[in-house]
Amino acid sequence: MIFATTVLSAPSIIKIAVTLDDNPTASPFQYSSTFNVIALPSEVRNGTTPTPGAPEAQGFFNYGINAELDTICYNITLLNVAGDFSSPALTATHIHEAATGASGPPRIAFPNPVGDDLRKSTAGCMTGPFTTGVKAADGTDTGAGFKLGMIEANPAGFFTDSHTVLFPVGVVRGQLA
Numbered sequence: 001m002i003f004a005t006t007v008l009s010a011p012s013i014i015k016i017a018v019t020l021d022d023n024p025t026a027s028p029f030q031y032s033s034t035f036n037v038i039a040l041p042s043e044v045r046n047g048t049t050p051t052p053g054a055p056e057a058q059g060f061f062n063y064g065i066n067a068e069l070d071t072i073c074y075n076i077t078l079l080n081v082a083g084d085f086s087s088p089a090l091t092a093t094h095i096h097e098a099a100t101g102a103s104g105p106p107r108i109a110f111p112n113p114v115g116d117d118l119r120k121s122t123a124g125c126m127t128g129p130f131t132t133g134v135k136a137a138d139g140t141d142t143g144a145g146f147k148l149g150m151i152e153a154n155p156a157g158f159f160t161d162s163h164t165v166l167f168p169v170g171v172v173r174g175q176l177a
Contacts, residue, residue, distance in 0.1 A: 029073070031064040033152050037160055039174030044161070047103050051169045056080040059172035061160045063095075067149040070128035074110055075121075076162075082117040083166040090133035092163040093122070097150075099157055100175050105142035106132040107150075113162070151176065 039059030041052045057080045064073040076093060085092035091109040098104025109132045113120035130143035151158050155177035161170040 029064070030066060031073075032067045033065045033155075035061070035063040035065075035151075035155065035176045037061040037063075037174035037176060039160060039162075039172035041167075041172050043159075043173040043175070044167070044170035045101060045103050045173070046169045048101055053167045053169075053171040053173070054081060054164075057172050059160075059162060059174065061174060063160075063176075065148045065151060067147070067152055070148050071125055072108065072127075072148055073123075073125040075123040076110060076113055077119065077121040078113050078162060078172065079119055080117070081113075081120060081162065081164060081171050083164045085112045085163065086165040086168055087163045088134055090131065093161075094132070095151070095158055095160050095176075097158055100159075104159075105136065106134055107143055107146040107158070109133065109143070 039061055041054055041057050042050070044051050044053045057078065060077045062075040065071070089106050089109045091112050093110040093112050094106035095108040096104045096106050108126070108130050110126070111122045111124065113122040115121055128147065130146050131141045132143040134142045136142050156175065158176045159173055160176065161173040163169070164171045
């Protein structure tokens with residue numbers, strides 16, 4: 001679609017044409033779903049065994065998913081989380097695949113939040129294919145083949161967390177639904 005206009009300007013006439021695409025490229029900021037998770041230390045599990053994280057810790061994990069582009073935007077804030085991050089994965093902040101009360105493999109590894117022991121945060125967007133740095137039993141990365149539409153199809157089957165040296169199983173955890 002083309003819109004045209006004429007602008008009168010001394011000493012000449014300027015013609016301006018603007019082309020608008022009838023099929024604009026999808027924007028990662030158009031979300032097919034959003035998740036706002038409050039992660040608590042009391043939700044951390046080792047297998048199915050409760051293994052609480054830091055008592056005063058809290059996590060706010062906000063996700064916007066554009067499944068068409070396989071893009072996830074994130075804004076993660078951790079409060080009262082002391083010590084360095086630690087995980088066998090590429091980073092220590094993840095979305096894992098597992099139901100409430102169970103453990104499961106990481107599917108997405110996010111940049112670790114930065115800041116002091118009172119407040120750490122990170123924000124940005126990532127587009128698949130995703131890698132975690134953790135190998136499944138068959139030797140493939142646990143992020144291999146993962147698509148964000150899998151979260152949308154079953155958000156209760158996924159949780160988000162962060163791991164530290166002091167709490168290697170997890171400092172906080174929250175189910176996406």
